[in-house]
Amino acid sequence: MLDRNTIFKHHQLILYLVILLLLMITWGDYAAAAERLQQTGNPVIVVIDPGHGGDNNGTTESGFLEKEMTMATAKSMYQTLTQFQNIEVYLTHWDDVDLSLKERAVFAAEKKADFLISLHYNASESHQLFGSEVWISLFPEFHNPGYQLGTCFLREFREMGLHLRGIKTKPHSNGKDYYGIIREAAAREIPSIIVEHCHVDHASDNSFCDSVEELEAFGYADALAVAKYFGLKSDSLGLDYSGENSLPEVNAAHTVQRAMYDQTEPDLCNIEIKEVSYEECRVTLVLNARDSDSNLIDYAYSLDEGKSFSGRLPLPTGDILTGELPDTYELELSLSEGYFPSVIVKVFNPYDLSTVSNAVSFTQPFQRPIVEPEPTEEPVFEDATALLLPEEEEPTSDRISILLDYIKPVLAVVAILFLICLTGFLILHKRNHSHRGRHSRRH
Numbered sequence: 001m002l003d004r005n006t007i008f009k010h011h012q013l014i015l016y017l018v019i020l021l022l023l024m025i026t027w028g029d030y031a032a033a034a035e036r037l038q039q040t041g042n043p044v045i046v047v048i049d050p051g052h053g054g055d056n057n058g059t060t061e062s063g064f065l066e067k068e069m070t071m072a073t074a075k076s077m078y079q080t081l082t083q084f085q086n087i088e089v090y091l092t093h094w095d096d097v098d099l100s101l102k103e104r105a106v107f108a109a110e111k112k113a114d115f116l117i118s119l120h121y122n123a124s125e126s127h128q129l130f131g132s133e134v135w136i137s138l139f140p141e142f143h144n145p146g147y148q149l150g151t152c153f154l155r156e157f158r159e160m161g162l163h164l165r166g167i168k169t170k171p172h173s174n175g176k177d178y179y180g181i182i183r184e185a186a187a188r189e190i191p192s193i194i195v196e197h198c199h200v201d202h203a204s205d206n207s208f209c210d211s212v213e214e215l216e217a218f219g220y221a222d223a224l225a226v227a228k229y230f231g232l233k234s235d236s237l238g239l240d241y242s243g244e245n246s247l248p249e250v251n252a253a254h255t256v257q258r259a260m261y262d263q264t265e266p267d268l269c270n271i272e273i274k275e276v277s278y279e280e281c282r283v284t285l286v287l288n289a290r291d292s293d294s295n296l297i298d299y300a301y302s303l304d305e306g307k308s309f310s311g312r313l314p315l316p317t318g319d320i321l322t323g324e325l326p327d328t329y330e331l332e333l334s335l336s337e338g339y340f341p342s343v344i345v346k347v348f349n350p351y352d353l354s355t356v357s358n359a360v361s362f363t364q365p366f367q368r369p370i371v372e373p374e375p376t377e378e379p380v381f382e383d384a385t386a387l388l389l390p391e392e393e394e395p396t397s398d399r400i401s402i403l404l405d406y407i408k409p410v411l412a413v414v415a416i417l418f419l420i421c422l423t424g425f426l427i428l429h430k431r432n433h434s435h436r437g438r439h440s441r442r443h
C-alpha cells in the first residue's frame with residue numbers, strides 16, 4: 001500500500017517526466033534549421049534596405065560614395081529577386097533620402113517582413129581591413145536565422161573571390177544590439193542582418209566595387225543568397241533552390257558561439273622555422289595559433305622585432321563558415337636581400353584583436369649568390385666567313401679593300417709589262433731617229 005509520501009513522490013516524478021517531454025518536443029523544434037517559409041505556402045516577404053541616403057553619405061573613402069553604391073546593389077538585388085516565385089520584395093527607399101534606422105524598421109514591420117536586409121560597403125580607419133562581413137543580432141530568436149542567412153551571403157561572396165571576415169554580433173552598453181537597424185528590427189520581431197560587402201579603401205577589394213557592373217554583380221549574389229535561404233525557384237532565371245537545404249544547423253535556444261562578440265585576444269600564437277633558404281631569401285614558418293572563442297581570419301608579420309608589421313594577409317587554410325580551422329598553418333615569407341631579420345607573426349580574430357608570437361632569428365643574412373659571368377670559350381669556326389651572321393651585311397669599304405687585295409698583284413704585273421714595252425719602244429724610237437738624221441744629211 002502506498003502512503004501519502006510515496007504518492008506525492010510519484011506525482012513529482014510524473015511532473016518531471018512531463019516537463020522533460022515538453023522540453024524535448026520544443027527542443028526538437030528549436031534544433032531544426034530555420035523554417036523555409038516557402039514550404040508553408042505563404043509568400044516570402046523581404047525588405048531590402050539600401051544603407052544611408054540623403055545627407056547621410058556613408059563612407060566616402062577613396063572617392064567612393066556609399067549611399068549610391070548601396071542603391072545600385074539594392075536595385076539589382078530587387079530586379080533578380082522579383083524574378084523568383086512566391087516572394088514579395090520591397091526597398092525601404094528608392095530615392096536619395098535619409099531615413100532614420102527606426103523608420104526603416106517601421107517600414108519593414110508595415111510590410112510584415114520575414115527579413116530586413118541592410119546593404120552596406122565598408123572602410124576602416126587603418127585602411128588595413130579587407131573582405132566581407134555580416135552583422136547579426138545577439139538574441140537567439142534573431143541570431144539563428146541571421147546566422148543562416150549570413151552564411152548564404154558569405155558563401156556567395158567567397159565564390160566571387162572575396163576574403164571572409166565572418167558573421168558577428170556586437171552588444172550595446174544597454175545590453176541590446178549595438179547596431180540600430182538590428183535593434184529596431186528586433187524590437188518589431190523582425191530578423192535582420194547588415195551586409196558589409198567589401199572594403200572600398202583596400203586594394204584587395206577595390207576591383208569588386210569600382211564600377212556599376214560590379215555593384216550590380218553584388219546585387220545578383222545577394223539575391224541568390226536570399227533565394228537559397230528560403231528555397232525559392234525562378235522559371236525565368238532557370239534557377240531552383242527548392243530542393244536544397246544546406247543551411248548550417250542552429251539551435252534556436254542558443255546562439256552560435258563563434259559568432260558571439262569576442263573581447264579577448266587569440267589564445268595561442270607561436271612560430272618556429274620549418275625550412276630556410278638563405279640563398280633564395282625564403283623562409284617557411286610553422287604557425288600554431290588558436291582562438292577558442294571565435295575564428296582566426298588574418299595574420300601579419302614583422303621583420304624588425306615587432307616595430308612595424310606587414311599588411312594583413314589571409315590565413316592560408318581553414319573555413320570560418322564551418323568553424324573548421326587548423327591549429328597549425330604553414331606561412332611562406334619572401335625576404336629582402338641583406339636582411340638579418342628577427343621574424344614575429346601576429347594573428348587576428350574577426351574583431352581585429354591580435355596576439356603576437358615569439359620571435360625567431362636567423363644565423364646569417366639572406367643573400368642571393370653573386371653570379372660571376374662564366375668564362376666562355378671562343379667558338380672555333382673552320383670557315384672564317386661563318387663569323388659573319390647571315391643577316392650581317394659586309395660594310396662597303398671592306399668590300400673595296402678585299403677587291404684591292406686581289407687586284408694589286410695583277411696591277412703590278414701590268415705595270416712591269418708596261419714598263420718593259422715602254423723601254424723597248426723608246427730604244428727603237430731612238431735608233432730610228434739617228435738613222436733618219438744621217439739619211440737627210442745625205443740628201
Ligand SMILES: [Zn+2]
Pocket residue numbers: 051052058059066119120121
Ligand atoms: Zn554603411
